[in-house]
Amino acid sequence: MGARCSRGRRRFRIHDLLRPNPIALTVTLRFIGVFLVCLAARLKAQTIAMTGYSADRAREEGQIEQRLRAIPSAEEEKRQHRYFTAEPHPAGSERNHELALYIADLWKQQGLEDVRIHRYDVLTSLPRSIAVVMVAPSAYRASLGEDAYDADPDTRNPAIRGGWLSMSASGEVTAPVVYAHSGNPADYDVLRRHGISVKGKIVLVRYSNPYSYRGFKALTAQLEGAAGLLIYSDPAEDGYKRGKVFPDGPWGPESHIQRGAITYDFLVPGDPLTPGWASVDGARRIPVEQGVSVPKIMAVAMSWRDAKPLLEQLDGPVAPQSWQGGLPIQYRFGGSRVRVHLKVDMDTKPMPNYVVEARIRGSELPEEWILLGNHRDGWEFGAVDPSSGTASMVEMTRALGQMKAQGFRPKRTLIVASWDGEEVGLTGSTEWGEEFAEELKQKLVAYLNVDWSVSGPNFRPSAIGSLAPLVVELSHEIPAPTGKSLYEEWRQSAAAARVEAKDPRPVTDDNLVETRIGSGSDFTVFLNFLCRPTMELEFDGPYGVYHSAYDDFFWMNHFGDPGYRYHTLMSQLWGTLALRLAGAEILPFDFAAYGRDIAGFASVLTGNPHVDFQPLQRRIVEFRNAGSELNSAVKRTLGKGPVDARIAGRVNRNIMEVESNWANPDGLPGRPWFKHTLYAARYTYGHLELPGLTEAIEKGDFIEAQRQAGILAGALARNAALLRETRAMLP
Numbered sequence: 001m002g003a004r005c006s007r008g009r010r011r012f013r014i015h016d017l018l019r020p021n022p023i024a025l026t027v028t029l030r031f032i033g034v035f036l037v038c039l040a041a042r043l044k045a046q047t048i049a050m051t052g053y054s055a056d057r058a059r060e061e062g063q064i065e066q067r068l069r070a071i072p073s074a075e076e077e078k079r080q081h082r083y084f085t086a087e088p089h090p091a092g093s094e095r096n097h098e099l100a101l102y103i104a105d106l107w108k109q110q111g112l113e114d115v116r117i118h119r120y121d122v123l124t125s126l127p128r129s130i131a132v133v134m135v136a137p138s139a140y141r142a143s144l145g146e147d148a149y150d151a152d153p154d155t156r157n158p159a160i161r162g163g164w165l166s167m168s169a170s171g172e173v174t175a176p177v178v179y180a181h182s183g184n185p186a187d188y189d190v191l192r193r194h195g196i197s198v199k200g201k202i203v204l205v206r207y208s209n210p211y212s213y214r215g216f217k218a219l220t221a222q223l224e225g226a227a228g229l230l231i232y233s234d235p236a237e238d239g240y241k242r243g244k245v246f247p248d249g250p251w252g253p254e255s256h257i258q259r260g261a262i263t264y265d266f267l268v269p270g271d272p273l274t275p276g277w278a279s280v281d282g283a284r285r286i287p288v289e290q291g292v293s294v295p296k297i298m299a300v301a302m303s304w305r306d307a308k309p310l311l312e313q314l315d316g317p318v319a320p321q322s323w324q325g326g327l328p329i330q331y332r333f334g335g336s337r338v339r340v341h342l343k344v345d346m347d348t349k350p351m352p353n354y355v356v357e358a359r360i361r362g363s364e365l366p367e368e369w370i371l372l373g374n375h376r377d378g379w380e381f382g383a384v385d386p387s388s389g390t391a392s393m394v395e396m397t398r399a400l401g402q403m404k405a406q407g408f409r410p411k412r413t414l415i416v417a418s419w420d421g422e423e424v425g426l427t428g429s430t431e432w433g434e435e436f437a438e439e440l441k442q443k444l445v446a447y448l449n450v451d452w453s454v455s456g457p458n459f460r461p462s463a464i465g466s467l468a469p470l471v472v473e474l475s476h477e478i479p480a481p482t483g484k485s486l487y488e489e490w491r492q493s494a495a496a497a498r499v500e501a502k503d504p505r506p507v508t509d510d511n512l513v514e515t516r517i518g519s520g521s522d523f524t525v526f527l528n529f530l531c532r533p534t535m536e537l538e539f540d541g542p543y544g545v546y547h548s549a550y551d552d553f554f555w556m557n558h559f560g561d562p563g564y565r566y567h568t569l570m571s572q573l574w575g576t577l578a579l580r581l582a583g584a585e586i587l588p589f590d591f592a593a594y595g596r597d598i599a600g601f602a603s604v605l606t607g608n609p610h611v612d613f614q615p616l617q618r619r620i621v622e623f624r625n626a627g628s629e630l631n632s633a634v635k636r637t638l639g640k641g642p643v644d645a646r647i648a649g650r651v652n653r654n655i656m657e658v659e660s661n662w663a664n665p666d667g668l669p670g671r672p673w674f675k676h677t678l679y680a681a682r683y684t685y686g687h688l689e690l691p692g693l694t695e696a697i698e699k700g701d702f703i704e705a706q707r708q709a710g711i712l713a714g715a716l717a718r719n720a721a722l723l724r725e726t727r728a729m730l731p
């Protein structure tokens with residue numbers, strides 16, 4: 001039957017059936033018969049193909065999920081989005097507290113249970129006054145502001161702050177300016193080769209190219225001995241060189257400023273004064289001088305319009321071709337002629353962060369949790385980042401609440417969370433994760449993060465290797481706004497993105513989901529500190545106003561998601577994934593896929609002749625095989641019908657334990673907070689797999705590398721044994 005029922009054939013057969021020719025009636029009826037058989041088989045095949053469910057349960061689950069997806073509406077998404085984006089709402093602001101109270105109220109109205117607001121007092125900084133003044137060779141004071149546009153009244157909001165970077169040090173200096181490209185270590189090597197030191201000078205760098213987190217630029221400048229750091233947005237990266245600029249297009253206009261934090265949260269995220277424990281009332285706090293994540297350099301964010309007078313007057317040799325930006329000038333290294341007076345006065349002290357939490361208690365397995373979270377704080381209006389995600393979240397919870405009112409209750413507990421202070425240092429989620437660490441390690445099945453839900457139509461999920469196949473499976477069932485399935489849209493946009501990125505890999509189901517995760521959002525504490533499974537969902541598009549005041553309601557309605565169809569799709573998708581995990585008989589994790597990913601992570605390292613990779617590679621194969629065998633056993637068991645609840649319970653406990661086994665209690669060398677042996681992030685926020693091993697090899701410390709390979713092999717062996725034991729439990 002397989003080939004006959006294939007997608008392509010079915011389509012033309014329907015067309016054939018419409019021929020009004022009586023002679024062909026018998027043939028046609030035969031075709032109808034075949035068609036119906038095929039269709040029935042397909043539908044059956046579709047329901048049975050629900051990983052983790054037996055056929056009957058899959059049918060019920062499919063109906064439940066369809067009911068959920070019918071509820072979210074674009075009008076509601078837009079209404080909520082307008083509310084969240086009405087005013088700037090950075091962490092620590094009164095408005096962001098109001099929004100916390102609003103969400104708590106809303107969740108109560110929607111029928112969610114155990115609504116709570118957690119308060120954490122965490123080190124936060126807001127600007128008192130900032131000045132960047134060129135004193136030579138000519139006088140110029142940077143405006144550090146963003147222009148207002150008549151087309152968009154929100155841009156006139158007096159609450160919009162100027163250019164500033166959270167957690168900058170305070171101080172004052174007058175010094176020469178040096179242009180250091182992206183501000184990565186290799187850029188300073190180039191300067192050194194040209195005899196240019198940045199000691200005591202002010203370094204001017206641009207965002208991106210290649211992308212590195214601004215906190216990494218700050219730490220690098222600090223270590224180089226610079227007196228201050230100016231980070232500007234070059235039009236080559238997110239401005240007119242990319243396309244039409246705001247308010248006529250999605251890219252950043254001349255005065256747009258990318259705010260942000262420079263916290264060294266790649267060393268330890270969350271409140272710098274409580275590294276590794278929660279900043280609850282009465283908690284021990286270390287002196288600020290001992291906080292390793294607190295920057296010691298002054299740093300300011302600027303628009304290219306403010307940076308241009310500096311750039312065009314820099315002296316010294318012409319910078320390399322790759323350092324040239326989008327402005328019609330010759331970019332030079334500088335170092336003596338241009339002098340700037342920089343003054344930063346920050347108000348840095350513990351301020352309250354509010355995490356809102358609610359749940360729908362599970363009917364059968366209330367002690368197994370599916371956690372869904374989004375951060376609420378935005379630099380200004382935060383229409384994309386994060387309010388698109390916040391709108392998608394409260395529309396998803398409305399749907400869940402409505403189903404609960406109609407008598408539905410998921411088998412496992414669903415918890416939703418509105419984080420605070422993500423932008424400052426992943427703070428709210430980290431403190432909450434640290435507060436409930438022991439419970440989360442036991443109970444958390446998976447964390448599904450949505451930071452922003454929409455900046456465009458391109459689906460870009462990321463997940464740990466064992467959860468990636470679930471996203472692909474589910475995407476077939478969910479219709480996208482174009483009428484195609486989400487899967488088809490996703491494959492198309494992923495293929496186009498790879499062509500653009502000159503990535504030669506063909507798009508396959510095995511590499512659609514990004515499994516090299518990195519950091520930069522609220523999943524970090526759950527993945528890297530607690531070693532729990534995580535996933536992040538996102539729709540992307542051209543977005544040049546990130547962290548600027550133009551990331552607002554107008555932008556979303558003209559460029560990002562006019563009509564709010566992708567916001568709605570996110571509510572549907574996120575909710576469906578949560579229900580799928582919450583209702584599964586056997587948790588839908590695929591450890592064969594995980595093994596394949598781990599093999600891929602290792603393969604980029606194994607060329608190194610100083611480390612013996614053989615034991616590690618053997619263990620990877622063993623783990624992968626044990627994963628395949630478990631997959632087959634689960635399929636076979638579920639194929640026979642619903643699984644005995646006691647057996648399923650034991651199997652699921654083991655499945656949940658796999659991720660915990662990747663934990664190394666000592667953490668990464670130099671970064672003890674990061675416990676996961678497969679995943680971490682680089683200081684740049686770039687992805688970093690097998691972090692202990694990779695970093696040791698990159699440092700040339702092969703004794704440590706061998707030790708790290710041993711730790712990995714041990715974890716793989718434990719997990720292979722666990723999977724074999726689990727398979728043996730299945731009838």
Ligand SMILES: [Zn+2]
Nearest residue numbers: 385386451452
């Ligand atoms: Zn965000």
